[in-house]
Amino acid sequence: MTAIDLDLDLLTIARAREELAAGRMSAVALTEAVLARIEARDGALNAYLHVDSHGALAQAEAADRRPGGGPLEGVPICVKDVIHVAGLPTTAGAAGWRRMPTRDAGAVARLRAAGAVIVGKGNTNEFAYGIDGRNPHHGDCCNPHDPTRVSGGSSAGPAVATSAGMALAGLGTDTTGSIRVPASLCGLVGVRPTLGRVSRAGVVPLAWSYDTVGPLARTVEDAAILLGVIAGGDPDDPVSSEHPVPEYRPGVDPDVRGLRIGLAEELIELAEPGIAAVLRETAGRLSSLGAEIVELRFERLRAARAIHRVVQLAETSQVHAPWFDEQRERYAEPVRRLLEAGSLIPATRYLAAQQARRLLIDDVARAMAGIDVLLAPATPLVAPARDAATVLVGGGETEDLRTALLSCVLPISQLGWPALSVPIGTDDALPFGMQVVGRPYTERLLLRVAAVVERWLPWPERRPRPATEL
Amino acid sequence: MPDPVQIAALARAAGRELPPERVGPAGEVLAEVIALAETLDDLPLEDVEPVLGPPGHR
Numbered sequence: 001m002t003a004i005d006l007d008l009d010l011l012t013i014a015r016a017r018e019e020l021a022a023g024r025m026s027a028v029a030l031t032e033a034v035l036a037r038i039e040a041r042d043g044a045l046n047a048y049l050h051v052d053s054h055g056a057l058a059q060a061e062a063a064d065r066r067p068g069g070g071p072l073e074g075v076p077i078c079v080k081d082v083i084h085v086a087g088l089p090t091t092a093g094a095a096g097w098r099r100m101p102t103r104d105a106g107a108v109a110r111l112r113a114a115g116a117v118i119v120g121k122g123n124t125n126e127f128a129y130g131i132d133g134r135n136p137h138h139g140d141c142c143n144p145h146d147p148t149r150v151s152g153g154s155s156a157g158p159a160v161a162t163s164a165g166m167a168l169a170g171l172g173t174d175t176t177g178s179i180r181v182p183a184s185l186c187g188l189v190g191v192r193p194t195l196g197r198v199s200r201a202g203v204v205p206l207a208w209s210y211d212t213v214g215p216l217a218r219t220v221e222d223a224a225i226l227l228g229v230i231a232g233g234d235p236d237d238p239v240s241s242e243h244p245v246p247e248y249r250p251g252v253d254p255d256v257r258g259l260r261i262g263l264a265e266e267l268i269e270l271a272e273p274g275i276a277a278v279l280r281e282t283a284g285r286l287s288s289l290g291a292e293i294v295e296l297r298f299e300r301l302r303a304a305r306a307i308h309r310v311v312q313l314a315e316t317s318q319v320h321a322p323w324f325d326e327q328r329e330r331y332a333e334p335v336r337r338l339l340e341a342g343s344l345i346p347a348t349r350y351l352a353a354q355q356a357r358r359l360l361i362d363d364v365a366r367a368m369a370g371i372d373v374l375l376a377p378a379t380p381l382v383a384p385a386r387d388a389a390t391v392l393v394g395g396g397e398t399e400d401l402r403t404a405l406l407s408c409v410l411p412i413s414q415l416g417w418p419a420l421s422v423p424i425g426t427d428d429a430l431p432f433g434m435q436v437v438g439r440p441y442t443e444r445l446l447l448r449v450a451a452v453v454e455r456w457l458p459w460p461e462r463r464p465r466p467a468t469e470l
Numbered sequence: 471m472p473d474p475v476q477i478a479a480l481a482r483a484a485g486r487e488l489p490p491e492r493v494g495p496a497g498e499v500l501a502e503v504i505a506l507a508e509t510l511d512d513l514p515l516e517d518v519e520p521v522l523g524p525p526g527h528r
Contacts, residue, residue, distance in 0.1 A: 303510060305506065313503055337499050340495065341498075344477065344484060344486070358519055359514075359515075
């Protein structure tokens with residue numbers, strides 16, 4: 001049986017591993033099917049900046065020669081092009097900036113050790129400095145549900161590749177929302193782990209206070225498998241944690257009985273009415289399964305935008321300092337001016353913002369006393385058109401696209417806590433997701449809640465329509 | 471908004487000198503950021519430890 005017989009559009013990592021382990025499918029056949037899909041569709045979707053066909057097939061052949069194998073043996077994965085893969089170029093989605101790493105990033109090394117097939121490098125906003133997946137140098141990444149719409153970013157390529165069958169999963173980064181937003185807009189599960197849960201070694205930084213590495217996958221179980229592989233301490237990353245890595249897969253019959261689940265009211269109010277209604281309906285269904293739902297408000301949440309702007313701008317500017325003068329003329333203008341301004345932010349302003357951030361974290365922690373997880377929209381709207389500069393948001397107001405897409409994820413990013421996006425609905429066939437947020441190292445609980453939610457919109461019902469129907 | 475002379479001086483002090491044509495664009499963004507930063511001025515920051523390092527690790 002081949003991957004095509006199994007239907008690449010329905011295949012999950014869990015199912016692929018069953019078929020591969022049983023010898024009913026070969027890793028080479030699966031990789032060939034993925035490469036054929038890339039050949040057929042990536043011209044229109046632009047998920048990949050670099051495809052390593054030869055290397056991927058060699059990895060697949062090696063996987064087929066290894067009996068048993070690791071949890072990702074033979075599974076094709078797209079890696080965001082700010083994450084180093086040995087022997088493949090890292091361009092960070094930029095113009096004229098290129099590194100040729102000889103070592104895998106920490107998370108990639110773990111994927112490889114688990115048997116994954118690294119197919120190639122995924123498209124991203126320039127230096128991951130964006131939330132929509134648009135790229136002026138290499139072309140926009142396009143939403144597989146409707147290629148006239150944004151994919152979300154900046155982990156755009158891994159999201160689109162996973163959604164469109166050009167990989168079975170993706171490895172991305174999330175600083176402000178760059179896993180959760182494309183997951184929401186492309187109908188995937190995306191996990192922003194606890195800051196430090198996954199090694200950042202070998203990743204081009206965006207902002208040290210916020211950067212995380214995490215999975216994008218078709219299902220909660222697949223996301224859990226990936227997280228279990230990549231989580232853990234790394235001597236090459238001083239920020240990474242040795243906190244024990246549990247079994248993240250939710251198991252056969254996850255439930256929410258007895259959980260106290262908070263609703264982030266200020267964030268729900270930002271969403272389009274249809275999305276807010278589906279989120280509340282989802283909470284209602286969780287309540288009917290034995291969870292207690294509590295409406296929460298956070299006094300300090302409105303400070304998040306100012307905090308983030310100051311901290312990220314200053315840090316990102318310093319990340320680019322070593323190469324900025326040489327690269328200056330090659331940046332797209334919006335990124336260039338942000339980097340130039342960031343270098344001018346006084347240290348006093350930066351420190352005050354980080355103090356304000358402490359107040360925000362403490363405020364959320366206090367409000368969440370006795371609450372197990374928090375629910376909020378991942379995006380306040382479905383994927384906007386690729387040529388949109390502004391969008392209509394929940395209150396009927398017009399907002400610039402970037403601010404709108406960031407609005408629900410940015411406040412959560414201040415916490416350093418884990419947050420995932422799980423699909424909860426579609427609007428005219430365009431998906432949207434819900435954030436499930438928890439305290440540090442509670443990813444297992446978040447995935448359990450997400451697994452319950454996922455039953456109401458499983459992958460076959462939210463996958464992109466075949467290209468011939470678009 | 472800081473004037474171009476101030477922006478240029480700030481850039482020199484930061485060790486990130488700006489070409490003359492970049493002073494204006496950088497100044498515009500900086501003005502917006504400072505305006506946002508000023509919204510934090512009234513917060514009670516006395517005895518508040520800034521987040522320096524992974525914020526979730528307690």
